[in-house]
Amino acid sequence: MDLMEIFFISLGAVVVLYHVVKLVLFSRILFPKLWFPLSKSFFTSMGEWAVVTGASEGIGRAYAFALAERGMNVVIMSRTRERLDLVAKEIGEATDQTVKVITTDFINENVFSEIEDQLKDLDIGILVNNVGVLPGVVPSRYLECENLDQMITKVINCNVKTMAKMCKIILPGMEKRCTTISLGKGLIVNISSGIATVPFPYYSLYAASKIFVERVSQGLQAEYKDKGIIIQAVAPFGVSTRMVSYQKTNIVTLSAENFVKSSLQYIRAGDRTNGSICHSILGWILQHIPLKIFYAECVLHSLQSYIKNQLKKSQPPKSSRSTAALENQTYL
Template sequence: MCESINLVTNALAVLSSLYVVRQIWKVFYVFVFGPMVNRLDFKSFGEWAMVTGSTDGIGKEYARQLAAEGCNIVLVSRSLDKLNSVAKEIENEFKVKTKVVQCDFTEEQDIYGNIFSEIYGLEIGVLVNNVGASYDYPEYFLEVPNWLNKMGNLIRVNCISVIRVTGLVLPGMIKRRKGVVINVGSGTSEIPSPLLTVYAATKAFVHKFSVGLSQEYNKDGIIVQCVTPGYVATNMSAFRSTSFFVPSPKTYVSSALSLVNTTNVTDGYFSHSLMTFFINNVAKTISENFIVNTVREKMEKSRNSIKRKMAKQQ
């Protein structure tokens, strides 16, 4: 009996050791070895790269860094003034062509016919589906202001835009048998996210859509990556200053682009992967309820603070 227990104990110890070794190798491969051997020449996939939500934060940085790779850039966003400003900035700095497409992805009418007419004939080798919408502040599902309209906007911007824009660009990629599709999800889809429930759910959709798309079209030379960033110092986040866990858009996008041909789904940045791994594999093992309660309390604190500020401004 004792010998059997010892055998089981030893076997579990070996399996645990192998698991740890595998995880260490995975991190080393993804963030060190993989980018060295798998780095892509993005311009070789096509003359143009197209980025939605491209006038601020992560989207703007994708546009800039793909322009630095020599790609002409199609900028798609809501504000024409911002589009023209970013286009001028990119043309002056990187000496590439740009094309602006003004589009409000919250619109219910068919906006995709106009996008198609604007990009018709362009050899788009890289597509970055970055446009996204979130809550104005953390809130309980039934207490989100203007509930029905807000939920509709989240689905239209975060889900439908990814499907429709991909559907416009993918046929040309398949015809040329090469292309890169990068879908920007969110770390909220991977960890407990109370008070951001619908937002996190829409980003889980992006994750699943990306995985399925890769499985369907990798045989046609299409590379699909879903990036699930944690906190990045952008206007959309609550953070303005950078730190080990909160990179700048420039630092984050540089890391994420280096991983495009290495892994199909990634947090995109080492510290974000470290945090996700800790929450899902260490903290949850100790106490999942503790993690959920801690996140909920943090979200409630943020929610209450923002609502107090809003009340004072009224």
């Protein structure tokens, strides 16, 4: 056997090994319970309390319910007192867990000192940074966004600043716990977006804000992993919430409850996950579409038209349309 044959056999073996490894890694997405098992006490071992921002509806409400069902007391935060009180009552009656309500509007500048005061005496083991603003339900060009100056401020305050500030408030307690307990505990889940997978026209501002969420999450995980603290960015695609006028659920667009149930199975899957099998496949497809094709005007217009049609089919109340972009559910 000459050197050329040895070279090609070795090259073939490397290629086969590469694809076997890729297949094994992909199987982890298909079978999260097998690859990333969680004990019954996993969540309660983190601490007594979980804090969920944007918890009055949608994904945030679903996380609050799911964590209470797993034995956590929960702090739910949003800007609408009526909805929060209703959610608190529902969680308390369904789970017998304690629910603390904090009313705040994360779009405003100076809300975090008051939040910190209300949280300072709690043993917080889990933080879910869910609150987020979508500039518009229908994707559009940057300059076509209504009240663009105000929307820039809202997106930065709500999607960027709030996540960083809440981590600043909660992380010190988790780090302190690591020095007093042999196995340091803490979990932070930061809700990103599947559209942040690539630079995404028509969602430019929103996608950029979610890239910030992902990079900070991944950096913090590298810093705090050795202390036993899990920090993960969760990047869903379609989830049926009021932010998107409750589009009908299907294999791609999941209900908030089903998405959260799925995403909790991936808590130990790394510093970033799409949270479900179908959304992981969508993310893989999006990464492998040539950007020149994806950025073609006809493709973007087709996406815009598709979303408009879906919204028409869902027939949301008029009041929901006018307030959807200001509420605290994360869809993309």
